[in-house]
Amino acid sequence: MNKKISLYVLVGAVALTGCNKKMQDFAAEHFTTNPNPLEVVGDNVPGTVTANVPQKFFKKNAEVTVTPYLSYGMDNKATSQSYTFQGEKVKGNNPVINYKEGGTVTIPVNFVYTPEMMKSDLYLDFNVVQGKKVYTLPAVKVGEGVVATSTLADATTVTPSAAADKYQRVINEICDANLMFLINQANVRASELKKGTSVSNFNETVAEASKADNKEIEGIHVSSFASPEGGVKFNAKLSEKREHSTVNYLNKNLKKEKVDNYGDITSEFTAQDWDGFQKLVSESNIQDKDLILSVLSMYSDPEQREKEIRNLSSVFDQLAKEILPQLRYSRISASINTIGRSDEEIAAQYKADPTQLSIDELLYAATKTDNVNEKEDIYKTAVKQYPNDYRAYNNLGMAQYVKGNYNDAKANFEKAASLNPNSDEAKMNLGLIKMMNKDYNGAREAFGSAANAEGINEAMGVYYLRQGDYQTAAKAFGDSKSNNAALAQILNKDYSAAQSTLEAVKAPNATTYYMMAVVAARTNNEQAVYANLRKAAALDASIKDRAAIDKEFANYNVANL
Structure with missing residues (x-):
């Protein structure tokens, strides 16, 4: 038991x-x-x-x-x-x-x-x-x-959006005048040439342009018309006579004023100015204008049009008094170019006395140099001379951003935004600052309100990279040829496209060659791995330390590049 x-x-x-x-x-x-x-x-x-x-x-x-x-x-x-x-x-x-x-x-x-x-x-x-x-x-x-390949996404390499200058070396203006004629006549009347008339003002403008050093008369054109009554054949001859008399007058007056640098005088005539007739009627207060306009839309033959309008006896007298006299004319037009300073003249003026340059000339001058220090100096001058123009602050911030001076860049972007709250450029650039500071919600809002800013696609591409959304990033970059665009392709395992993009980068740097080495490693191209890492290390010695611990190169002996 x-x-x-x-x-x-x-x-x-x-x-x-x-x-x-x-x-x-x-x-x-x-x-x-x-x-x-x-x-x-x-x-x-x-x-x-x-x-x-x-x-x-x-x-x-x-x-x-x-x-x-x-x-x-x-x-x-x-x-x-x-x-x-x-x-x-x-x-x-x-x-x-x-x-x-x-x-x-x-x-x-x-x-x-x-x-x-x-x-x-x-x-x-x-x-x-x-x-x-x-x-x-x-x-x-x-x-x-x-x-850590995805960390190669770099907001600092995105070029901030520049506010464009409006400088035009050649500004074209059209100076014109109407020389009016009496019914069925083609002679140039003295009353049309008196001081204060449009023809007299035209003559003065052309004469002044011919004497100015910064102006060029490209040419003069004459278009002559007859009002749409009296028959097409008759009006064709009449408008042709008006053309000849107007051209003859211009030749005599240009010779008198000693204007000989006007290019050519070209001319044409139109038998009946139905387009002008329709425009004047539609803008008039004639009671039956809708009826008149319907006749024009119903008939395309000029003879039939004239007949039908004459049948509108209740309004034809009003047309003959108010509308038709305005269609008996020759329009004289001169194409005049105002020639601004050349690039060399702007540069010389900046050195001599920049206060004599307009804001647009200053902003333009900054685009003609690749030296970021020179750009910054020019934009500082622009800020000093034109403190109320947001473009000067925005572009100064852009130069400072490129130099890595992010605090000053941020301050100037903020100043630009305060002067012009609707500036897409300033919004995008502040978005870049936010993204650098890992304020991704703020960056997304800024980019979303800056749809028309130059460079917004590149900025959005980096944003999506930082969010880990590689497919959307690749779409945002589109055909961009940048390191960031290539990175999106690498992370999407599109190695052929990434290699093509990297080869097309205009100014390849150490990161460019490092990414080429990553592509080579992922496609088992040993020779290209070492060749590209050596190029990268030659431009940035710190690349060696990264490559030595980078698991992208785990199968390669990269310790002694």
């Missing part, structure tokens, strides 16, 4: 010991990380770790809390959110792992990226609560390194 009792006690003790036995250690082969290595998306390093728990592994009374963390640099550690799983006998609301069958659980991970994370290790910590016992299991390494 005592022997049986002892046997029962022994069996119970063994059973109790089995229930309280600690969980065995997890191993790396229990976990799969995706992606591995992790990749930067926007400002974060997201991913998932899938745990494949084997059969008869997870204790029924165990509760395991898993904490992912990245270990990097000198004792730096970034932790992700913890997740808890439990055995089937634990009372709780966490996902359950069956002891007999095992199971699969997914652990999301996410870290705020810092550059040191490129060289890092991903671990999982395990804290176990099993009955009254609380203990830890050894951490397990489940990943190595962070691919």
Whole structure:
């Protein structure tokens, strides 16, 4: 009897010991990380770790809390959110792992990226609560390194939007006058040439232009007309006579005024000015003008038109008095160019005395140099001389942004926006500042209200890159040939397009060649990897340090470029 009792006690003790036995250690082969290595998306390093728990592994009374963390640099550690799983006998609301069958659980991970994370290790910590016992299991390494290629997206390389100058070297103006004739006559009357008439003013303008050093008369044109009554044949001859008499008068007057630099006098005549007739009637207060206009729309033959309008006896007398006399004329037009300063003259004037330059000449002058320091000096001059023109502040901020002076650039963009709240250029440029400061909501709002700004597509492309939306970024860049555009193509795995874009970059820099090396690595072109990394390192020695820890080049010996 005592022997049986002892046997029962022994069996119970063994059973109790089995229930309280600690969980065995997890191993790396229990976990799969995706992606591995992790990749930067926007400002974060997201991913998932899938745990494949084997059969008869997870204790029924165990509760395991898993904490992912990245270990990097000198004792730096970034932790992700913890997740808890439990055995089937634990009372709780966490996902359950069956002891007999095992199971699969997914652990999301996410870290705020810092550059040191490129060289890092991903671990999982395990804290176990099993009955009254609380203990830890050894951490397990489940990943190595962070691919940071997406961080090559660079808002500082986006050229801010410039407010355009309105400078035109050649400004064309048309000076014209109407020489009126009496009914059925083609002679030029003295009353039409008196001082103060449109013809007299025309003559004075042409004479002054011929003597001015900065003006050029391209040519003079004469168009002669007859009013639409009296028959087409008769009016054709009449308007032709008016053409000849007007041209003869002009030739005599130009000779008298000693104007000989006017190019050519061209001329034409129109038998009946139905277009002018329709315009004058539609603008008049004639009671039956709608009836007259309907006749014009019903008949295209000029003889029929004249006949039908004459039949409108109630209004024809009014037409003959108010409308038809205005259609017996020759229009004289002179095309006159005003010639502004040449590029060389503007540059010389800026050195001698910039106060003599207009705001548009100053803004234009800045576009004629590629030296950003010279641009900044010119824009500072523009701000000083024209403190109420938003374009001067915006473009000064643009030059400062390119130089990396972001605080001053921001101040000038803000000043431009205060002077012109509707300026698309200032809105976009302030959006760039916001994006640099990781104020992505503010950047999105700024870009959304700057749809017509030059360079907005490039800015939006970088914004979408920073959001991890690579397809939309590629669409925003369109046909842009920039490092940022190529990066969008790389992240979309369109390597052929990325290579073409990088080869077309006008001023390739270290980043350009570094991206070419990334494309080469992803397409297994070993020779191009080394060649492009050497070019990049020649332009920026710090590239060597990045390449040495970049998982893009994990299969290449890039430590000694």
